[in-house]
Amino acid sequence: MKLSRRSFIKLVGATGAGLSLTQLGFNVQPIEAASNECRIHSAKEYTSICNFCSCGCGMICHVKDGKLINLEGDPDHIINEGALCSKGASQYQVPYASHRGTTPLYRAPGSDRWEEIDWDTAINKIAQKMKDTRDENWIAEETVGGQTYKVNRTDAIGFLGGAQINNEECYLFTKMARGMGACFLEHQARV
Amino acid sequence: MKNAKCFLIEGSNCAENHPMSMKWITQAKDNGAVVIHVDPRYTRTSQIADIYVRIRPGTDIAFLNGVAKYLIDNKLYDEYFVLNQTNALYLVDEDFGFADGVFSGYNAADRKYDNSSWSYALDGNRKPRVAESIDDPRCVMARTREFLKRYDLKTVSDITGASEDQIKLVAETMAKNRPGTCMYALGMTQHTVGLQNIRGFGLVQLLLGNIGRPGSGINALRGEPNVQGSTDMACLFGYLPGYLAPPNHNVADLDTWTSSTGTFRLTFLINLLKTWYGEHATPENEYCFNWLPKKNGTVDYSIFSMFESAITEQKLKVLYCVGQNPLVTQPNLNVVFDGLKNMEMVIVQDPFLTETACFWERPGTDASTIDTEVIYLPAAAFLEREGTLSNSGRLVQWRYTGITPPGIAKPDLEIIDLIFRKVRDLYAGSTAAKDVPLLNITWDYPNEDNPTFAEAVLKELNGYNLVTGELNKGIGELKADGTTSAGNWLYAGVYANGVNLSKRKDNQTDPSGLGIYPGFAWSWPGNMQVLYNRASCDLEGRPYDEENKLIWWDEAQGKWVGYDTPDVPNAAHGPDTPNGQKPFRMSGEGVGRLLALKYQDFEPDAVLPRDTSSVPADGPIPEFYEPVESPVSNILHPAVHYNPCTVYPRKGMEEYQPIGTVDEYPYVLMTSSLAEHWCAGSVTRNMTWLNEMYPEPIIEMPVTLAERLGVKNGEQVKVWSARGEMKVKAHVTNRMQTMIIHGQEVDVVWMPYNWGFKGLSTGPSTNYLTIDAGDPNTRIQETKACLINICKV
Numbered sequence: 001m002k003l004s005r006r007s008f009i010k011l012v013g014a015t016g017a018g019l020s021l022t023q024l025g026f027n028v029q030p031i032e033a034a035s036n037e038c039r040i041h042s043a044k045e046y047t048s049i050c051n052f053c054s055c056g057c058g059m060i061c062h063v064k065d066g067k068l069i070n071l072e073g074d075p076d077h078i079i080n081e082g083a084l085c086s087k088g089a090s091q092y093q094v095p096y097a098s099h100r101g102t103t104p105l106y107r108a109p110g111s112d113r114w115e116e117i118d119w120d121t122a123i124n125k126i127a128q129k130m131k132d133t134r135d136e137n138w139i140a141e142e143t144v145g146g147q148t149y150k151v152n153r154t155d156a157i158g159f160l161g162g163a164q165i166n167n168e169e170c171y172l173f174t175k176m177a178r179g180m181g182a183c184f185l186e187h188q189a190r191v
Numbered sequence: 192m193k194n195a196k197c198f199l200i201e202g203s204n205c206a207e208n209h210p211m212s213m214k215w216i217t218q219a220k221d222n223g224a225v226v227i228h229v230d231p232r233y234t235r236t237s238q239i240a241d242i243y244v245r246i247r248p249g250t251d252i253a254f255l256n257g258v259a260k261y262l263i264d265n266k267l268y269d270e271y272f273v274l275n276q277t278n279a280l281y282l283v284d285e286d287f288g289f290a291d292g293v294f295s296g297y298n299a300a301d302r303k304y305d306n307s308s309w310s311y312a313l314d315g316n317r318k319p320r321v322a323e324s325i326d327d328p329r330c331v332m333a334r335t336r337e338f339l340k341r342y343d344l345k346t347v348s349d350i351t352g353a354s355e356d357q358i359k360l361v362a363e364t365m366a367k368n369r370p371g372t373c374m375y376a377l378g379m380t381q382h383t384v385g386l387q388n389i390r391g392f393g394l395v396q397l398l399l400g401n402i403g404r405p406g407s408g409i410n411a412l413r414g415e416p417n418v419q420g421s422t423d424m425a426c427l428f429g430y431l432p433g434y435l436a437p438p439n440h441n442v443a444d445l446d447t448w449t450s451s452t453g454t455f456r457l458t459f460l461i462n463l464l465k466t467w468y469g470e471h472a473t474p475e476n477e478y479c480f481n482w483l484p485k486k487n488g489t490v491d492y493s494i495f496s497m498f499e500s501a502i503t504e505q506k507l508k509v510l511y512c513v514g515q516n517p518l519v520t521q522p523n524l525n526v527v528f529d530g531l532k533n534m535e536m537v538i539v540q541d542p543f544l545t546e547t548a549c550f551w552e553r554p555g556t557d558a559s560t561i562d563t564e565v566i567y568l569p570a571a572a573f574l575e576r577e578g579t580l581s582n583s584g585r586l587v588q589w590r591y592t593g594i595t596p597p598g599i600a601k602p603d604l605e606i607i608d609l610i611f612r613k614v615r616d617l618y619a620g621s622t623a624a625k626d627v628p629l630l631n632i633t634w635d636y637p638n639e640d641n642p643t644f645a646e647a648v649l650k651e652l653n654g655y656n657l658v659t660g661e662l663n664k665g666i667g668e669l670k671a672d673g674t675t676s677a678g679n680w681l682y683a684g685v686y687a688n689g690v691n692l693s694k695r696k697d698n699q700t701d702p703s704g705l706g707i708y709p710g711f712a713w714s715w716p717g718n719m720q721v722l723y724n725r726a727s728c729d730l731e732g733r734p735y736d737e738e739n740k741l742i743w744w745d746e747a748q749g750k751w752v753g754y755d756t757p758d759v760p761n762a763a764h765g766p767d768t769p770n771g772q773k774p775f776r777m778s779g780e781g782v783g784r785l786l787a788l789k790y791q792d793f794e795p796d797a798v799l800p801r802d803t804s805s806v807p808a809d810g811p812i813p814e815f816y817e818p819v820e821s822p823v824s825n826i827l828h829p830a831v832h833y834n835p836c837t838v839y840p841r842k843g844m845e846e847y848q849p850i851g852t853v854d855e856y857p858y859v860l861m862t863s864s865l866a867e868h869w870c871a872g873s874v875t876r877n878m879t880w881l882n883e884m885y886p887e888p889i890i891e892m893p894v895t896l897a898e899r900l901g902v903k904n905g906e907q908v909k910v911w912s913a914r915g916e917m918k919v920k921a922h923v924t925n926r927m928q929t930m931i932i933h934g935q936e937v938d939v940v941w942m943p944y945n946w947g948f949k950g951l952s953t954g955p956s957t958n959y960l961t962i963d964a965g966d967p968n969t970r971i972q973e974t975k976a977c978l979i980n981i982c983k984v
Contacts, residue, residue: 048592049573052869053414054417054582055210056416087867087869095594100543101544101567104568110562133509151485153485161426162420163416166577166579167423167580171432171651173426173513175634176611178483185426186427187515191377
């Protein structure tokens with residue numbers, strides 16, 4: 001019987017439902033005692049994929065009372081088989097890092113400071129500026145080499161980024177950019 | 192990778208920058224594989240290598256061409272593979288040639304090629320004429336051999352600094368230990384000859400038949416977690432999702448588009464247009480093709496041009512930047528800084544406040560002189576949001592979430608959605624022609640049928656049968672008549688039968704024993720793990736290596752079968768059909784290309800091509816050129832020093848883009864990331880654990896150079912280039928060595944580039960020194976080789 005570490009733990013966990021573990025050759029009591037002491041005991045678990053290089057290593061995250069309390073390499077993942085590198089392991093620090101941004105900020109022209117703003121203000125400012133810029137810099141037609149072509153675009157709004165966000169986010173970013181008529185659309189693939 | 196018998200790691204320090212790849216390299220090594228590391232710097236990767244070869248930065252083409260020539264001269268190549276599965280026997284156009292450092296058709300005035308002579312001699316059916324033997328001087332193999340004549344061991348050794356014995360040893364080791372794989376990273380791409388560097392791998396691997404088999408191929412170790420996915424999704428000016436060409440100004444209709452891209456890809460474009468423009472997209476209006484914005488085909492839209500055009504013509508006025516920090520990662524940061532300064536609004540969406548968001552706070556800046564409005568949007572980090580990402584092997588994996596972002600930060604998906612909906616609200620009711628595409632592009636997430644935002648988008652990528660309403664099961668179901676949709680054809684099948692296959696976790700089932708695991712997540716296209724796996728079989732469809740077979744033709748079943756999804760145009764088309772003989776089906780020819788010549792593949796009597804092969808801007812085969820800033824002259828052709836298609840400085844940027852010369856800047860600088868810090872450092876420099884391990888930037892220099900400069904380990908030095916200067920600590924080490932090139936001493940030094948003025952750990956940004964001259968194909972800069980000077984402080 002081939003068992004992965006996690007399916008083993010799941011099976012062990014099922015002993016509460018009254019299954020016998022003698023077939024595995026284990027003494028049940030010490031295992032239960034150990035799991036009681038374990039810091040991830042009764043924590044909610046979810047999996048993610050590392051956010052540094054592109055190996056795509058699996059991670060297990062443990063959450064208790066809404067807080068991430070543990071992060072480790074996923075032993076059942078075909079790429080990293082439980083291991084994480086120095087950068088990957090440090091991701092445990094990301095959610096509660098001291099310098100995380102927690103609110104939208106605005107820096108006015110000429111100012112030397114940020115001011116906190118709410119989401120509505122931020123989104124309204126951005127959308128209005130994008131609309132105004134698009135309207136003022138719309139190129140319906142242009143002449144290239146003596147010929148006039150219909151081109152329907154704006155070169156005044158640029159979209160930058162993608163390698164740090166998920167596929168669905170990248171796709172919507174692209175769709176938004178093209179939908180607005182932008183051709184300046186780039187990301188880290190060109191670094 | 193564990194199946195490889197030989198690794199050629201060149202331009203990558205995977206032990207530090209892709210540590211988990213090293214797990215599989217060492218496993219292969221335990222099974223007897225030989226590891227070769229080619230790099231100017233002796234790194235942790237070199238330490239596990241059996242063969243380490245030090246070459247000068249920017250000389251990879253000379254090295255690889257030297258290996259290729261040695262393989263050909265000594266008949267060490269895979270003759271069956273080369274004759275049958277590459278274009279070796281195809282006849283080349285008589286006007287094609289190479290002389291005095293340039294290929295035929297070069298126009299020195301605009302530094303571009305007219306590539307009309309880079310083609311085959313075609314027969315009456317528009318197919319390449321085929322030579323009877325490899326000795327025919329007109330065939331691709333003969334022309335390749337003739338081209339490589341100049342890359343003898345002595346010349347290559349003179350250029351690269353590697354010894355003749357080392358070059359021989361690498362070629363012989365690769366030939367003896369097959370299958371072998373090439374692994375590379377930014378060490379190969381960040382050059383003005385970046386694309387041709389990779390073509391160099393292609394040439395060697397085609398000669399050795401090292402494609403499509405387990406443990407073979409060319410592996411790009413990509414630098415960002417989802418840079419594969421973001422490229423697939425086309426956050427790039429030169430693509431639409433799925434690597435489809437966006438129209439230029441002069442592409443007025445679908446026929447014009449198809450005449451340069453082919454009917455094969457037209458199907459996928461129609462599926463994209465149906466996805467974006469829904470019921471408005473009809474055959475009569477060419478599926479709203481003209482709703483797509485058309486870029487000016489004579490203008491550069493790359494990230495370089497974003498900042499440069501803001502300086503030279505105030506063109507770009509608003510920049511929306513998501514999870515990227517160009518004020519650390521771009522070369523020649525003076526350009527980025529002044530570009531940002533000239534914009535009207537800069538929006539930065541990131542989990543951390545980055546240097547780009549705070550550019551007006553840069554030390555030494557008077558913020559009152561900067562009129563740019565800046566908005567920072569706090570984004571959720573990856574553990575706080577869900578969705579898929581695609582790794583370097585095209586494995587599409589689902590990320591769950593279980594925690595909320597800090598404060599009122601939001602997932603990127605929601606922020607993008609909020610902005611786009613608000614922009615649309617502002618346009619509500621407009622009937623102006625320019626606003627019609629904006630108001631009518633489909634945008635309805637989440638919705639009743641798809642309550643989860645990310646899954647709603649993933650389903651759109653997978654696409655639907657618009658007649659039955661069912662999700663597509665694969666690319667084969669996509670039609671060119673508007674009855675199917677797919678936001679990205681490559682992802683068709685990720686949601687087959689209504690199941691999100693990216694969530695699968697079967698790590699037990701591997702019928703091949705090769706590590707394929709078909710039930711673990713999902714790979715594009717069609718859950719295929721090894722691209723070009725048809726090349727692992729001979730003409731009859733029998734695996735070259737029966738013990739490690741991936742796919743094969745099953746005569747009894749009348750189809751291609753195997754442990755992996757067969758990479759064939761149609762699984763039922765056997766080896767006795769043209770489709771059964773396309774080991775490289777994504778090229779127009781269907782075979783591997785030693786020379787990447789122009790070719791359009793036509794079905795009999797068709798007006799429009801089926802497919803078109805791509806041709807590099809700077810030649811059909813890699814030629815060695817020096818870096819733009821180089822310490823020595825080009826001994827192959829002194830008059831053509833660097834890539835003849837690279838334009839530098841660029842128009843209007845002369846003041847920002849000087850070229851440093853060896854008399855003032857005698858040392859070669861290369862840069863990279865670390866095991867502890869990564870890219871802009873926006874994340875890693877905010878992690879206390881990592882800062883403790885690697886607290887500040889340094890410069891690594893050879894002991895011999897340090898002695899000449901009077902610098903001891905740990906002392907401060909001033910480092911400067913034609914573009915900028917900074918002070919850092921010297922790390923004096925044997926990892927770097929003074930090299931002898933054309934009989935003269937050349938010193939190479941190295942710096943990490945991951946620091947800036949924001950975050951917990953701050954330090955000078957190395958990219959104020961680096962050069963932004965670019966590859967004419969990719970535009971990617973030459974951060975792996977520029978000239979600097981150093982002195983003790």
